[in-house]
Amino acid sequence: MLTRPGGGGPARLTDADGAADATVVTSLAVREDALAEGEVPVPEAVGALLADLDELETLSRFAAGSATGRAEAAAETARQLGRPDLEQRARLVRADLQRRRGAVAEAGRTASEVHRWATEARDRYLMARSSFVLTAVLQEVGDLAGALEHAVSSIDLLDETALPALRIDHLVRLADVLGLARDPAAPERYTAVLRLAEELGDVDRQLRILNNRAYTDTLAGRFDDALAHSDRLQELARAHGRPLAVGDLDTVARALMGADRLTEAEAALRLGLAPEVLEASSDGDAGADFLLTLAEVQRRRGEVDLAQDTLSECVRRCDLHGLTAIRVRARAEQAELHAAVGDHRAAYEEHKRYVAELVELQSAQREARARALQAVYETTEARRQSRRWRELSLRDPLTGLYNRRHVDEELPRLLAGGTDRLWVALLDLDHFKRVNDTCSHAVGDEVLRAVATLLQEIPAPGGGSFAARMGGEEFLLVLPGIDDEDAATHLERVRSAVAAHPWAGLTGGLPVTVSAGAASAAEVPDPTPAQLLGLADARLYRAKRAGRDRVVATG
Template sequence: MSGAEQLSAALSAMENEIVWDAEAAYAAAVELERQADALGDETLVVRARLCRICMEMRTGDLEGAARQLDDIHDWAVAHDDSNLQARTHLTWANIRRLSGDLAQCLEHSLSAVELLDESATPYMQVTHRTRLADALGLNGAIDAARARYRQAEELARELHQWELLTMLLNNWAYTEYSSGDFSRAQQVARRLQEHATTHGPELDPAALDTIGVIQIENGEYAEAVQTMRLCIARHAAGYSDDADDLAEYHLTLARAQRGLGAFDEAQAGLDASQALCVERKLHQVLVRVYQEQAELHAARGEYAEAFRMHKIFTDASDGLQSRQAEVQAQTRLALFERAEAREDAELFREQARRDPLTGLPNRRYIDEELPGLIATDPELTVAIVDLDHFKQINDRLSHDVGDQVLVQTARILESRLTAAAPDGFVARLGGEEFLLVLPRTSDAVAAVQLDDIRKAVSTYGWQEITGGLPVTASIGVAGMHDVRTRSQAAVLSVADRNLYTAKRAGRNRVVSG
């Protein structure tokens, strides 16, 4: 066997096996790249370079790995190497997942499957489909994820890829857990344990972490602590998974220890997880660390610190969602028009135009629909509704109560507006602000209808939700005659100005131009 053939075989082994020790594999990939350079074989150089980049990502250098991928992909496209293109997209998907860009993770995961052909190895056939199922689950498409997991499971069994089946069942169980379906999660986790008993080898740290989080949801805190200690011990003994895994393991152990009341040990675990998140820029995990830190403060009775940390968690969570939302609608639409039925694509597009808390249309929907109404309807009325003293509800009661108030307010606004202006719509602008759009509604009629809506908010039976704390709304109104230019910015500016006037005048009132 020639040197090039030996090198190609070594690269194939690295490309088609689950790598547990990423640092050792990184050193091996560097050496393989050096040998490929010495041989002057461009194809082997590119393959070795991608292996090295994958290991850089696995050891936490996401930015360094990302900077190098474009050149690999361009080479693969220029040389019509579909396997290398597929591997590049899968690496991109992992980087996007770790950095919190779930929409791009889904896009690259789909490309990684679309590029598979008859030359793809059994490892690629199973792994790429599993990662697509993972990405679908992360983006909330749980039914589509289950279908992909089933396909990948059938293929793994057909190809006798038992180690990959362990990975697949672990990911599936965790996806079910993340979706909140703990019964399905437990069922898949049991299949995972049965498979490990039948086919071996011992469960890896990632699988143990999955079992641990499911045990926590079942209140089995002592069992979860034992599971997670074994998980971290196996990781230290040579298992080295993705860049975010050890941070996840410490976070899960901390949650189990909090459940047992071992608060000092839980704090140490959270500190370790947070340090890894900061070092490796693991935005998604860090958001959940903040959330758990708030829970731990509350469990200790440190309510001021719990509130402060919950605010940090909320801000971090909102920031993460806003980064994802920029590309989510267009990406999902493009993906599912190409790979799934058009009805699925439209479903994802609609989801991207909806506020996840209230179910109302969001700012993206407003930007799509409002300009056309402004341009064509001389009797259009637009109103901004803002809940009065909403911060007091969050501060004195909780953010959960605040969310309940927002959801109920959305229901009141939607039902009242449907009766008053069936062709109109209610949308959530953000926070405690809502937008009411009333087509073909004169000023006089709009004034009466909007005041009725204001009264409906203030007279609703809030006792059950707020315990007697009142909920009222101020409303700023704008009609087409109030603006010099027919633009969305001008109309919203007038409505916002009138809202400010309503606030200064004592709140719980409607002010028009």
């Protein structure tokens, strides 16, 4: 399963699970022992290894067991046989398994190493297979342009002697990248590869293609098409006695939700509540994401108590399995449930927790993408991309200002410089809850973005100043190289600019003002960031108590 950055929900593109039939898991290990004893002739051992690798590369997501052990055994056997090409094939199988289980950076590193080896050795098959894995890695870190390039290469380099199932897998991966990019060529690609799977009589791959096409149709807003393909998915599964996994049922429900057919969406999801279906979730999320979708459908149908029970079970699974991304999205759904029963204070508090945790999650995800991209590429362009993701991890996604992580890194560095000419100011929007409650959270977000723009547009004396969003409606200004008078003048200009901004178009009759508390490094002997921010926060509190819409910078 792929997860969209920023906690926007799961991408239910099903992938070859890398599972293997338990009855053959030990076969390669047995051959290794025989090989070590000299009981198996090398040509026969190579033939057996080739058969194992063919099977590992084309395993269906519907098979049982795990292929990890077989891939590791295959790599060891290839080393004993002196076949580095076959060892590289086994490494790619293992890398794709790692990628599916969340180790994207490690998978990318292995795939890029194999790709370099294959390029130097002019091994077209390995170049195709490594591009296949790199497509998925880049897709998961959001580099759809890079993913598309490798997806096309993985098909061009695969010659006509490749196994039909393998060719289908490569073509599906290209269709998936196009689908996620909302490219108009995606439907045609899915149609062509589905025809190949039908000709091959491969039901598992037909189900996977229909699921992925229905999902990408929902992304593109083609809900009629999504419904048509999710209907075919269900019909095919019934015809062959294949129970749909929770990921497939989630796709069906999402298509129905897009068409506002909520009763049918809930009925589809209820099929996944059977213990043998829910507990067998192969998406690595213990069914938590599926339950979150069900809770949303139940809430939208007015079944608030039932939705709360479902969401509580989702949260329990998130906490049990450390599913941070789903837990963050569950907070947004919890806020909606509070609002549905009229508890707007609880909804607001839960929304604040959601926003705070979402910011942290997005920063962590950007850091992870930077590491993954650096693992894949060792070029100047890759380093540039890595720096870009690093910079994004230090930015607040709503306002574009720096976030708390940047403050925690930069403020100690500035204080370590030993200058007393450093001011910090905490600014908080006055009565901001009224904006959210009266006008909506969407309007509140626009207000925050507008304030952030004002903070950046008003030039500060000196150099190196920056603004940051600390969370919620609280901002920070860091003003290095500035004296007391200039600091007071600048902060008053900021306060006046916010108060004088034409807010009526956004908030109607509600005013938007800020209170500020400021502190100088010169006021505290050997100040730490916590001491300086603490002093500014105390003065912010005084500004609030004194009537708001004012700056307190002394006393």
